Amino acid sequence: MNGILRDTIAELIDRKILYVFLGITVIAVMVVAATSSVDLRVQVTGPGDFSGDSPSLFVESAIVKLIGGFLSLLIFLAAMASASLVPNMLEKGRADFYLTKPLSRGSILLKKYSAIWLTYGGIVLASGLIVYLVAALVHRTADLRIAYLFGVSLINLSIWFSITVAVGVLTRSTPMAIMAAFIVWVAQTILAGHEAIGEFIGSTAWKHVIDGLYYVLPKPSALFDQATGLCVGRPIEDWIPLPTSLLFALAMLAFAVTVLKRKEF
């Protein structure tokens, strides 16, 4: 694990991805710092969704939404930035270097996946924490429930990486890995409204297909919404997204390992 992890970090540093995350974090910190002059509590008395809430809840909710949006952006960037790691590792000439070591192919792939998750997960957490701490200091409000957002960010990263890794192994193509992640993102966004879609579909068979797809595909957006709700005290009403998403990620990894074991280099 140590070798592959260090190798992944070396590649990350070399590709200057860290600078991108650093730049975005600096911009986010500046934006948060700029909100210090805005007296958010004034708006509580005015019309809007938060008229019934206490001032501190409104500030917390705004920070949760800001951190949530920021983390979503980081997750998106991490998924895109890491999509090339497995195809690069398996390219002609370089695959020989990794696959001729005394490690099983499954072990190499799972170590690579874990290394990607740890490396990019670490960056996302660090950037998110910096921005949250600045926001908490500026607005003098902090709530440990923000950890739900960070936790779900790591879960979502594991889901997106399982897709890019599996497609990367299957096709050895970075664009294909990115496209697959994007397609899943679009599909899960559409399928979030599977019940409403079902209302417009006459055929029962198609309704079952739509429902089936909803349960099979991961639901990172729904997970993120649930975590945002938990941060402001809303309980989880539907537990389907978490287990089905984790199962999907596990299935993708199992598929990737099976494909890699059968591949010839």
Place this chain on the structure above:
Amino acid sequence: MNIVEVNNLTKIYDSHSPRGGVVALDRVSLQIQTGEIFGLLGPNGAGKTTLFKLLLGLLTPSSGEVQLCGHAVAEPLSRLKVGYLPENPRFPGYHAGTTLLALTGRLHGVSQLEIKARIPLLLQLVDMEKWADTKIRKYSKGMVQRIGLAQCLMADPELLLLDEPTDGIDPVGKVEFRQIFLRLKSEGRTVVLNSHLLSEVELAADRVGILNRGRLVKIDSVEALTSKRSQFEIEADLGDELIDIASEMGTKLFLSAQKLVVELRHEEDINFVIDQLRAKRIRIRSVKPLRVSLEQSFFETITEVPQGLA
């Protein structure tokens, strides 16, 4: 003890295609002993690289068995004490020489202490100390080969599989590499060389296997492949003497005032030729068996029509 055991190994690419696929290796059997330098020769497409990849588990055999260091190649343990330099290696360019060696060590489970101790020695061995901290993407082809050889040695291997190791290496470097191979042999390691440079193999290898069209058509010692045991060159003060060789004994290939070349049916008949010269009171300066180059032997072998293909 055999460090490499190959039995009836066949590899057919695209075996499910309607045309029946391409036979890259056809029932190859081969044993390589511990501590020898073995040269694998063959024209392009003969199956040399396919054989290497099968030995390392990069390809799956269509049939047959392969064992490395006493383990079936499907077991990762078979590669624990194996160093491999692929043809046209593409090491991660974001690594420098030292970090690549460290990564190789870690992937082989070498301790951090040993890694630190071995890196400077290996860099010195392949003459890359000066470029140790330069990114591999900036290396020339020869430098990549040098660092490639060093990474092969990182795990203190018992077996080295080197695919075109001197490709891109200058003539001085080639000599250095040959000396390294001989040193590795003297340390009891086994080196398998896959090379197009026959002269290089001739100088370094103990035994040679010649692959042609996926078949192992010859396997023998370099000595046996390069000596024409029935041909002798005799340097002597022959003057105008007429030397006759009985037709049942052999033929006279060349005769001058200083030299006689004969081809004999039986090696031991050289004694009769020497006796004949001595009887004529001719002073003999030297008698030596004639050798052919490995290149000549190789061409003779691969131009022979294999049985079953005629």
